[in-house]
Amino acid sequence: MSYALRMLETFPGTAVADRDALAACIDACFDCAQACTACADACLAEDGDLSSCIRLNLDCAAQTLATGQAVTRQTAANPQLLQTSLAACVDACTRCAEECEGHARHGMTHCAVCAEACRTCEQACNTLIAALFA
Amino acid sequence: MSYALRMLETFPGTAVADRDALAACIDACFDCAQACTACADACLAEDGDLSSCIRLNLDCAAQTLATGQAVTRQTAANPQLLQTSLAACVDACTRCAEECEGHARHGMTHCAVCAEACRTCEQACNTLIAALFA
Amino acid sequence: MSYALRMLETFPGTAVADRDALAACIDACFDCAQACTACADACLAEDGDLSSCIRLNLDCAAQTLATGQAVTRQTAANPQLLQTSLAACVDACTRCAEECEGHARHGMTHCAVCAEACRTCEQACNTLIAALFA
Amino acid sequence: MSYALRMLETFPGTAVADRDALAACIDACFDCAQACTACADACLAEDGDLSSCIRLNLDCAAQTLATGQAVTRQTAANPQLLQTSLAACVDACTRCAEECEGHARHGMTHCAVCAEACRTCEQACNTLIAALFA
Numbered sequence: 305m306s307y308a309l310r311m312l313e314t315f316p317g318t319a320v321a322d323r324d325a326l327a328a329c330i331d332a333c334f335d336c337a338q339a340c341t342a343c344a345d346a347c348l349a350e351d352g353d354l355s356s357c358i359r360l361n362l363d364c365a366a367q368t369l370a371t372g373q374a375v376t377r378q379t380a381a382n383p384q385l386l387q388t389s390l391a392a393c394v395d396a397c398t399r400c401a402e403e404c405e406g407h408a409r410h411g412m413t414h415c416a417v418c419a420e421a422c423r424t425c426e427q428a429c430n431t432l433i434a435a436l437f438a
Numbered sequence: 439m440s441y442a443l444r445m446l447e448t449f450p451g452t453a454v455a456d457r458d459a460l461a462a463c464i465d466a467c468f469d470c471a472q473a474c475t476a477c478a479d480a481c482l483a484e485d486g487d488l489s490s491c492i493r494l495n496l497d498c499a500a501q502t503l504a505t506g507q508a509v510t511r512q513t514a515a516n517p518q519l520l521q522t523s524l525a526a527c528v529d530a531c532t533r534c535a536e537e538c539e540g541h542a543r544h545g546m547t548h549c550a551v552c553a554e555a556c557r558t559c560e561q562a563c564n565t566l567i568a569a570l571f572a
Numbered sequence: 573m574s575y576a577l578r579m580l581e582t583f584p585g586t587a588v589a590d591r592d593a594l595a596a597c598i599d600a601c602f603d604c605a606q607a608c609t610a611c612a613d614a615c616l617a618e619d620g621d622l623s624s625c626i627r628l629n630l631d632c633a634a635q636t637l638a639t640g641q642a643v644t645r646q647t648a649a650n651p652q653l654l655q656t657s658l659a660a661c662v663d664a665c666t667r668c669a670e671e672c673e674g675h676a677r678h679g680m681t682h683c684a685v686c687a688e689a690c691r692t693c694e695q696a697c698n699t700l701i702a703a704l705f706a
Numbered sequence: 707m708s709y710a711l712r713m714l715e716t717f718p719g720t721a722v723a724d725r726d727a728l729a730a731c732i733d734a735c736f737d738c739a740q741a742c743t744a745c746a747d748a749c750l751a752e753d754g755d756l757s758s759c760i761r762l763n764l765d766c767a768a769q770t771l772a773t774g775q776a777v778t779r780q781t782a783a784n785p786q787l788l789q790t791s792l793a794a795c796v797d798a799c800t801r802c803a804e805e806c807e808g809h810a811r812h813g814m815t816h817c818a819v820c821a822e823a824c825r826t827c828e829q830a831c832n833t834l835i836a837a838l839f840a
Contacts, residue, residue: 307603307689311610314682317617334602335575338644342579344764345645348757349585355750356514362746362764363511366504367523369637374497376606377613380490385533389501392526399519414582421575441737441823445744448815451751468736469709472778476713478630479779482623483719489616496612496630503771510740511747548716555709624782631776635791638768645765648758653801657769660794667787 306331308376320381325428325435332421332428333372333393339421340365340400346414347407357403357415364400367393368425375432383436390429397426440465442510454515459562459569463524466555466562467506470531473555474499477538480548491537491549498534501527502559509566517570524563531560574599576644588649593696593703600689600696601640601661607689608633608668614682625671625683632668635661636693643700651704658697665694708733710778722783727830727837734823734830735774735795741823742767742802748816749809759805759817766802769795770827777834785838792831799828 309327312319319326344361347354371393374386401422408416443461446453453460478495481488505527508520535556542550577595580587587594612629615622639661642654669690676684711729714721721728746763749756773795776788803824810818 307607307685308610310685311607311614311682314685315610315614315617316682330606334606338598338602338640339575339579341641341644342576342583345647345761346579346583348760349583349647358750359511359514359747360519363504363508363519363523365641366507367526370497370500370504372606373500373609373633376609377493377496379613379617380493382533385494385497385529388526388529389497392501392522395519395522399516414579414584417575417578417582441741441819442744444819445741445748445816448819449744449748449751450816464740468740472732472736472774473709473713475775475778476710476717479627479781480713480717482626483717483781492616493613499775506740507743507767510743513747513751548713548718551709551712551716627779627782628787630779631772631787631791634772634775638772641768642765645761648761650801653762653765653797656794656797657765660790663787663790667784 308334311376312378315378317378319378320383320386321432321435322438325432326375329390329428329432330372330375332425333368333375336397336421336425337365337368337372339418340368343404343414343418347412350412354407357407360396360400360403361418364396364422367396371429386436387433390433394426394429397422397429401426442468445510446512449512451512453512454517454520455566455569456572459566460509463509463562463566464506466559467502467509467527470555470559471499471502471506473552474502474534477548477552481546484546488541491541494530494534494537495552498530498556501530505563520570521567524567528560528563531556531563535560576602579644580646583646585646587646588651588654589700589703589706593700594643597643597658597696597700598640600693601636601643604665604689604693605633605636605640607686608636611672611682611686618680622675625675628664628668628671629686632664632690635664639697654704655701658701662694662697665690665697669694710736713778714780717780719780721780722785722788723834723837724840727834728777731792731830731834732774732777734827735770735777738799738823738827739767739770739774741820742770745806745816745820749814752814756809759809762798762802762805763820766798766824769798773831788838789835792835796828796831799824799831803828
């Protein structure tokens, strides 16, 4: 069981949404932040110019951390503010995944792994948005 | 002249929007992140329960840093993705400012200063959104 | 297999240290950042004054993210600079763990989970420091 | 007057050190984080391989934010833990400044501005370390 789910289960109040949807989103955000940070670094070590990918990686890493921390917090949570943060996260993940998928087709295996992390995060954020207003 | 403007003036390419609008937004985002971090800490030191304010402070600090860093980057900038990030920042700043303004009316001077930083950031983000699509 | 390890295995260069030690440290840093963010929030929702714990949680969350990202990067890695970052991370984790362990003994289960994440991170950082200079 | 100093002046407790030394350090940390984020991006837009500089910029940006936020917090502040964080910040700033100064001598004006931000931060951190134990 992830730390995210264990922390939700020991939270001394009521969670803002279904705990499994929250934990899946939190884990996906932090995983995506790590993968994007690593992909930016791997792209730096490649021969070609991957500046567009690096830029999207860095944007996505920062946004997934901001959203992952906002979703972590259950105290005085506001579903509308969470939705705005999740929407920004979905946009960053979708664009970074599209960029990485293009490089993955040309043999960049780190971009293939990063794209998988971005798509998982995109889906987990969309699932949580639905759960927030269910 | 702020470091943000000096870094924009030495950027070896074309900026994504008007440099003054970019620099004003970047400076406002980093100032707001600092003020919100400080306000969360000051609220912790107060006697009453300011957990709603602390939570919004922490969300706003994280989002303004993510947006401030995204706006800082000029390489391969995408106006649509920036707009989504700026919209999330405006929402976080507006809600944090409203919360802090309420406490400021009851004598919390750190909340008054923080609300000013949030409102300045909200305006600078909205101005930049307009400049991106001018 | 974690994303951290998968990203290390697809990095197009030489890793700065043993990949398992790197991946364990990266995973522990990001897990600790999430747990500390959640513990600060859970402490906010408790009745008593847990401001010392919240403060250490927030410091530890920020430092583990900075160190976790530095350890993620393999390009032009400098063992001495990594060591300094890891030492700051160990100090933050140790102090946060000690604080949380005290509250865990008084029934705060979120502090017990957070202390476990901090101790795991402390050990993984110390193991990596040894591996960097092996 | 900076927001950092205004927030310190409205803090409802006792500051951990001299307010001017604290505010100078906080402002320098956030300025350095912004300049390093911008320098990493400007280096990406240059023709040559500046991967070592980009890597140090990203490390320094993350560490200055972690330290800048730790120094911002006055509640339950621990001088020893702050010193460890400040030492990590000084190391990151010194190494990034040295790297940027080398590129500045070859005409990279963004590196010259970034090096100035790093040196200012290095000095402000060292001054605060002295003030913490005065």
